[in-house]
Amino acid sequence: MKIVNLRTMRGPSFWSVKHYRLIVMKVDLEDLADKWSSSIPALAEQLPGLLPRLTDAPPSDADKAILKKPPLTAEQLTDGEPLGYVLQHVALALQRTAGMPVFWGKSYPAEHEPGVEFVVFAYQEERAGRMAAEAAVQLVDDICQGRPVSIERTIEELHEIREEEFFGPSTWSIVSEAASRNIPYIQLKNSSIIQLGYGVNQKRIWATTTSYTSHASVEVAGNKNRTKAMLDAAGVPVPNGTTVYSEDELREAIEELGFPIVTKPLNGNHGRGATIGIKSWVEAVEGFKAAREHSRAVIVEQLVQGHDFRLLVVNGKLIAAARRTPAAVTGDGQRTIQQLIDKVNEDPRRGVGHEKVLTSIKADQHTQDLLLTQSLTLESVLPAGQELYLKTTANISTGGTATDVTDLVHPYNVLMAERVAGIVGLDICGIDLLTSDIAIPLNETRGAVIEVNAAPGFRMHISPTQGLARNVAAPVVDMLFPAGSKARIPIFAVTGTNGKTTTTLLLAHIVAAKGYKVGHTTTNGIYIQGVQLQSGDCTGGQSAEFVLKDPTVNFAVLETARGGMLRSGLGFHTCDVAIVTNVAADHLGMRDIYTVEDMAAVKGVLPRTVRKNGWAVLNADDDLVYAMREKLDCRVALFSMDEHSPRIREHAEHGGLAAVYEEGYISIYKNSYKLRIDRAAEFPVTFGGRATFNIENAMAAALACYCYGFEKDEIKQALRTFVPSGVKTPGRMNVYKFPQFEVIVDYAHNAHGMEKFAQFLEATEATHKVGVISGLGDRRDEDTLAFARIVGRVFDEVILRQDRDLRGKTAEQLRELMTEGLRLDAPDITITYIENEMEAMDHVLQTARPGSLIVMFTEDIKSTLQKLDEFEAQIATNHG
Numbered sequence: 001m002k003i004v005n006l007r008t009m010r011g012p013s014f015w016s017v018k019h020y021r022l023i024v025m026k027v028d029l030e031d032l033a034d035k036w037s038s039s040i041p042a043l044a045e046q047l048p049g050l051l052p053r054l055t056d057a058p059p060s061d062a063d064k065a066i067l068k069k070p071p072l073t074a075e076q077l078t079d080g081e082p083l084g085y086v087l088q089h090v091a092l093a094l095q096r097t098a099g100m101p102v103f104w105g106k107s108y109p110a111e112h113e114p115g116v117e118f119v120v121f122a123y124q125e126e127r128a129g130r131m132a133a134e135a136a137v138q139l140v141d142d143i144c145q146g147r148p149v150s151i152e153r154t155i156e157e158l159h160e161i162r163e164e165e166f167f168g169p170s171t172w173s174i175v176s177e178a179a180s181r182n183i184p185y186i187q188l189k190n191s192s193i194i195q196l197g198y199g200v201n202q203k204r205i206w207a208t209t210t211s212y213t214s215h216a217s218v219e220v221a222g223n224k225n226r227t228k229a230m231l232d233a234a235g236v237p238v239p240n241g242t243t244v245y246s247e248d249e250l251r252e253a254i255e256e257l258g259f260p261i262v263t264k265p266l267n268g269n270h271g272r273g274a275t276i277g278i279k280s281w282v283e284a285v286e287g288f289k290a291a292r293e294h295s296r297a298v299i300v301e302q303l304v305q306g307h308d309f310r311l312l313v314v315n316g317k318l319i320a321a322a323r324r325t326p327a328a329v330t331g332d333g334q335r336t337i338q339q340l341i342d343k344v345n346e347d348p349r350r351g352v353g354h355e356k357v358l359t360s361i362k363a364d365q366h367t368q369d370l371l372l373t374q375s376l377t378l379e380s381v382l383p384a385g386q387e388l389y390l391k392t393t394a395n396i397s398t399g400g401t402a403t404d405v406t407d408l409v410h411p412y413n414v415l416m417a418e419r420v421a422g423i424v425g426l427d428i429c430g431i432d433l434l435t436s437d438i439a440i441p442l443n444e445t446r447g448a449v450i451e452v453n454a455a456p457g458f459r460m461h462i463s464p465t466q467g468l469a470r471n472v473a474a475p476v477v478d479m480l481f482p483a484g485s486k487a488r489i490p491i492f493a494v495t496g497t498n499g500k501t502t503t504t505l506l507l508a509h510i511v512a513a514k515g516y517k518v519g520h521t522t523t524n525g526i527y528i529q530g531v532q533l534q535s536g537d538c539t540g541g542q543s544a545e546f547v548l549k550d551p552t553v554n555f556a557v558l559e560t561a562r563g564g565m566l567r568s569g570l571g572f573h574t575c576d577v578a579i580v581t582n583v584a585a586d587h588l589g590m591r592d593i594y595t596v597e598d599m600a601a602v603k604g605v606l607p608r609t610v611r612k613n614g615w616a617v618l619n620a621d622d623d624l625v626y627a628m629r630e631k632l633d634c635r636v637a638l639f640s641m642d643e644h645s646p647r648i649r650e651h652a653e654h655g656g657l658a659a660v661y662e663e664g665y666i667s668i669y670k671n672s673y674k675l676r677i678d679r680a681a682e683f684p685v686t687f688g689g690r691a692t693f694n695i696e697n698a699m700a701a702a703l704a705c706y707c708y709g710f711e712k713d714e715i716k717q718a719l720r721t722f723v724p725s726g727v728k729t730p731g732r733m734n735v736y737k738f739p740q741f742e743v744i745v746d747y748a749h750n751a752h753g754m755e756k757f758a759q760f761l762e763a764t765e766a767t768h769k770v771g772v773i774s775g776l777g778d779r780r781d782e783d784t785l786a787f788a789r790i791v792g793r794v795f796d797e798v799i800l801r802q803d804r805d806l807r808g809k810t811a812e813q814l815r816e817l818m819t820e821g822l823r824l825d826a827p828d829i830t831i832t833y834i835e836n837e838m839e840a841m842d843h844v845l846q847t848a849r850p851g852s853l854i855v856m857f858t859e860d861i862k863s864t865l866q867k868l869d870e871f872e873a874q875i876a877t878n879h880g
Contacts, residue, residue, distance in 0.1 A: 331382025404467030430456025496581030788821025
């Protein structure tokens with residue numbers, strides 16, 4: 001078997017609106033096409049042993065769709081399952097084995113390709129998901145073919161990917177808390193920075209530093225001497241000590257302070273380079289050298305006796321406290337220290353890195369050096385009951401443990417912690433102190449604050465080894481998004497076969513006229529407050545995220561095409577208003593979409609993402625679009641070009657909101673009332689009412705804005721001031737009036753769009769109508785013929801050209817198809833073949849008859865408009 005295609009979904013998609021992070025794999029089973037697992041006994045014999053996590057049951061809080069499906073067992077494999085279903089579960093189990101708890105998936109045959117399966121499954125980390133897909137195919141194929149198999153290296157690599165790319169426990173706790181409050185998040189590219197919220201309402205976190213974390217405060221916390229001086233001046237107990245730069249200065253410091261001492265780097269963090277409990281000169285030199293690996297300056301302090309505690313302050317309030325214990329083992333008189341470590345690591349709570357609540361203990365060089373100071377090695381056997389610390393610091397990441405003591409902290413110590421956070425100036429502050437009893441004031445136990453941490457880890461509080469877990473992320477999100485504040489910005493999203501771009505532009509214009517700072521995306525580019533920042537087809541998920549990440553935008557209007565939904569899913573999870581203009585035959589046969597019904601299922605993803613109180617604005621004249629309302633949980637508004645539409649009448653009678661084109665007006669039905677927006681002919685985009693397709697687009701835009709709460713007169717005024725042009729609507733009904741003839745530039749590129757354009761053309765007077773047009777290589781032959789047939793019917797003359805990208809067909813094939821279609825209803829039509837688009841333009845401009853209308857259906861919109869501008873300037877010069 002082999003992978004034919006591998007796609008990564010990052011948002012709602014054709015395969016699932018609810019599950020955003022999916023791998024979509026298309027697999028050719030080749031010689032295994034007709035086989036099920038029951039015909040290959042080796043699958044049941046080997047898979048459960050290789051992947052014990054194959055039989056994992058989903059967690060109880062998993063969605064019902066997951067819980068309905070049982071895990072894959074040896075019995076199921078023996079009874080018989082499709083190989084696509086086996087691949088799905090193997091890919092999921094590989095990820096679970098590497099510490100990524102994913103369960104959802106589905107698999108089914110490719111309808112038009114015998115022996116090919118679609119395998120869809122969830123991933124936690126994109127790179128891990130793609131690797132799991134490839135590894136699953138290789139593993140199952142190897143077993144089926146009787147080849148030897150091994151998955152150890154694959155699991156190791158998946159573990160490595162998880163540790164490199166998955167959010168750390170602190171970040172994940174904040175992101176999860178935000179998500180539970182319906183606050184969206186985006187991981188900024190090539191960084192660990194997470195954006196919470198959209199547009200102007202966004203806040204950012206980087207681990208546990210936030211948009212409110214002061215750089216100056218981080219600098220203070222990072223300089224231990226400065227921190228200690230500030231705290232000492234404020235009456236906070238701190239250890240006696242000094243800073244040294246050489247062994248001579250170290251000796252002088254020890255003479256003053258005496259043993260035991262602590263050495264640590266001046267600018268260190270996470271306990272790196274720190275050595276505690278030094279009792280001899282030899283140990284002191286080793287500690288000095290360890291600290292020097294991280295900082296030129298080394299702090300030397302008197303050792304403060306007591307237990308290690310971490311107090312967490314968020315937004316000026318103590319939130320949690322934990323007692324930390326370094327990684328340790330207890331002797332039994334029989335096992336070696338290494339064997340004791342191995343025994344401790346058998347605890348199911350311990351795992352690799354941040355994979356689980358606790359981290360496995362590693363007997364690294366630091367541990368071995370520590371043992372050496374006690375004349376021990378990893379092969380030494382400890383007496384029964386003797387406890388041995390394996391690290392000099394109590395960090396959870398090095399195998400330490402934590403006990404929650406939040407409810408035991410004395411009020412004096414609470415106040416002290418909150419004062420320390422305020423003195424240093426940190427919004428999120430971890431305070432490390434040593435004391436014999438946290439329930440007694442620090443000044444009475446002779447304890448001391450030994451360190452202040454910016455970006456403190458949350459793991460010890462959200463998953464303590466003992467005691468009550470604390471939701472320390474909640475106060476962080478409360479701080480970032482206080483009650484009543486907004487995290488999102490409004491999102492209007494538009495899809496459909498034709499009319500998407502114009503409807504998007506109309507919406508953006510209406511919204512901007514209302515005073516919003518709009519970001520919008522179209523097939524022409526990305527625009528922020530009317531300024532084009534990227535050009536090209538920008539209708540996919542990444543373009544949507546571009547707008548939602550912009551800190552100046554407070555309203556998003558997003559054109560959403562089928563390609564993006566099939567390629568990677570939507571760039572947002574929910575929207576406020578979704579508009580579906582229509583569904584027609586276009587791009588069929590591409591990306592496994594073969595029928596108009598399939599295309600409707602793709603387009604139907606968008607309205608299913610509308611929030612519960614939002615609106616889906618649907619074309620009631622299109623059967624497939626009208627049917628979409630049946631799957632929606634949001635409110636539905638309908639629009640129609642037929643004022644007598646029974647669908648509109650029924651919808652309005654049941655209290656629904658609708659818009660119709662009646663008696664030359666765009667009107668809105670609300671309950672039993674009719675609200676007229678304006679005469680459609682007053683809107684420049686309709687070209688005096690001749691461009692009925694733009695009446696439909698204007699009606700959809702007006703209804704969407706009315707649903708959202710815009711006033712009728714605001715919508716009317718905005719539509720009256722929207723004037724199509726090469727700048728505002730490039731490639732969409734751009735009109736150039738020359739002295740002897742008229743030119744229109746448009747983008748109609750399929751039969752449905754051309755049929756709409758033909759209605760406009762038939763209502764437009766001209767002595768001679770010329771079309772400059774090409775066929776598209778990524779359309780079915782029948783679609784190209786239908787498209788060309790309409791062109792032949794409405795033009796007196798056609799200049800047939802070719803796009804630069806032939807999209808899979810040869811120039812000769814396209815020429816023959818287009819010529820055949822053009823002559824189906826107009827056998828005598830004049831056809832001139834000029835392959836190059838710019839040369840075709842030159843020809844038609846030079847040979848245009850007086851009174852004629854030339855329509856250029858262009859691929860290269862920018863160059864076409866530029867040439868027409870130059871031609872216009874040349875005529876003006878000649879007549880000057």
